[in-house]
Amino acid sequence: MASRLPSLVTKLHQGMSKPKPITRLPPLPSTKELLRLYNVRATKALSQNFLLDPKLTNKFVSKAGNIRDAYVCEVGPGPGNITRSILNHCPQHVIVIEKDTRFMPALSLLQDASKGRMSVVFGDVLNFEMGMLFPKECKKSWDDECPPIHLVGNLPFSISLPLIIKWLKAISERSSVWKYGRAKMTLTFQEEVAIRMTVPAGHEERCRLSLMCQNWCEVEHKFTIPGSAFYPKPRVNVGVVTLTPRISPLVPLNFPIVEKVLRHLFNTKNKMCKNPLKKLFPLSKREELTAKLMTVADVDPTITPVNLTMEELHRLTMAYDCILEQYPSLRSYDNRDKKNNEATGLFDEIPPPISLQKSQYLLEEAKRQINNESLDNL
Numbered sequence: 364m365a366s367r368l369p370s371l372v373t374k375l376h377q378g379m380s381k382p383k384p385i386t387r388l389p390p391l392p393s394t395k396e397l398l399r400l401y402n403v404r405a406t407k408a409l410s411q412n413f414l415l416d417p418k419l420t421n422k423f424v425s426k427a428g429n430i431r432d433a434y435v436c437e438v439g440p441g442p443g444n445i446t447r448s449i450l451n452h453c454p455q456h457v458i459v460i461e462k463d464t465r466f467m468p469a470l471s472l473l474q475d476a477s478k479g480r481m482s483v484v485f486g487d488v489l490n491f492e493m494g495m496l497f498p499k500e501c502k503k504s505w506d507d508e509c510p511p512i513h514l515v516g517n518l519p520f521s522i523s524l525p526l527i528i529k530w531l532k533a534i535s536e537r538s539s540v541w542k543y544g545r546a547k548m549t550l551t552f553q554e555e556v557a558i559r560m561t562v563p564a565g566h567e568e569r570c571r572l573s574l575m576c577q578n579w580c581e582v583e584h585k586f587t588i589p590g591s592a593f594y595p596k597p598r599v600n601v602g603v604v605t606l607t608p609r610i611s612p613l614v615p616l617n618f619p620i621v622e623k624v625l626r627h628l629f630n631t632k633n634k635m636c637k638n639p640l641k642k643l644f645p646l647s648k649r650e651e652l653t654a655k656l657m658t659v660a661d662v663d664p665t666i667t668p669v670n671l672t673m674e675e676l677h678r679l680t681m682a683y684d685c686i687l688e689q690y691p692s693l694r695s696y697d698n699r700d701k702k703n704n705e706a707t708g709l710f711d712e713i714p715p716p717i718s719l720q721k722s723q724y725l726l727e728e729a730k731r732q733i734n735n736e737s738l739d740n741l
């Protein structure tokens with residue numbers, strides 16, 4: 364039977380720890396037949412586009428790498444078509460998280476056929492705490508190899524962006540699934556989003572998401588599935604992307620500060636980067652602190668955000684962090700929040716002079732780190 368959220372974790376661990384014979388699934392009715400049998404029609408509100416061709420579901424699962432004996436968590440299994448391919452790759456255990464309870468009969472059938480290798484959770488993945496899902500034996504230290512845990516999913520378009528941002532934040536904090544180490548992800552996105560996630564500096568599609576993903580993960584666009592392969596057919600093609608968390612992020616600062624700098628930078632993608640960055644600072648000090656930011660970071664103020672490299676982002680974010688150290692009240696400055704800024708006096712503040720010496724020292728350190736990393740990668 365399918366399990367519900369709260370009582371799940373203990374049951375999961377009991378089920379997972381027993382050694383199981385490695386088996387493929389017995390013959391089952393196809394998922395298409397099951398959808399017809401249980402009279403389940405795709406719902407637009409849950410971005411349901413099913414990938415019914417077993418050749419494609421197998422190809423998708425094979426991009427996750429070797430999942431034999433590993434633990435797999437699948438987001439949005441629907442009637443279980445990708446889940447079948449996962450189970451046929453002989454993992455130790457599969458946990459699926461699905462919002463739509465209409466799939467309960469199809470998933471229960473699959474769970475029974477899996478002989479204890481599958482657990483079903485009905486809930487919203489955006490609110491689901493994944494930090495306890497796997498047995499502690501899977502845990503690897505962060506700078507060790509990746510743990511035998513894989514997140515996979517033909518993600519619903521409606522939640523793919525908030526979900527990946529939430530997961531990048533969790534990766535940066537080594538929380539949730541990433542308590543267990545650098546767990547890999549194999550996920551689908553609209554093709555244009557997959558392209559944005561992977562493009563290098565100088566590409567016209569470069570955006571906030573590109574730098575966020577590439578800062579914390581190695582990102583690969585593995586292949587594209589034509590929209591015509593899905594039922595119902597979406598208006599766009601779908602990109603399969605793998606993300607492997609980096610041992611050290613390229614910009615080794617906390618998530619909110621990197622996110623804040625990027626959010627400002629890409630507010631106006633085609634302007635010189637000094638213009639959107641000005642809005643990090645209150646009006647009265649805007650020109651002065653922006654000029655300092657660019658000088659300390661040693662970044663050309665006329666460069667456009669799409670051309671900014673990760674090294675330049677690193678220096679900019681470090682320089683911004685140094686300015687925040689000098690003027691801690693600026694941390695809460697939000698250009699859009701006029702009320703709060705007025706209440707905290709941030710429009711009128713005349714801060715003390717910035718210690719360029721300290722900022723420059725920190726930047727030299729950052730540059731040294733970048734050089735060491737480039738050497739390590741040779």
Ligand SMILES: C[S@@+](CC[C@H](N)C(=O)[O-])C[C@H]1O[C@@H](n2cnc3c(N)ncnc32)[C@H](O)[C@@H]1O
Binds near residue numbers: 439445460488489520
């Ligand atoms: C694109 S369909 C993929 C279905 C199936 N895995 C396949 O490839 O054919 C996305 C699935 O995610 C489910 N879903 C949508 N929003 C969700 C959420 N917030 N949490 C968990 N599942 C969700 C949908 O009900 C649907 O089954």
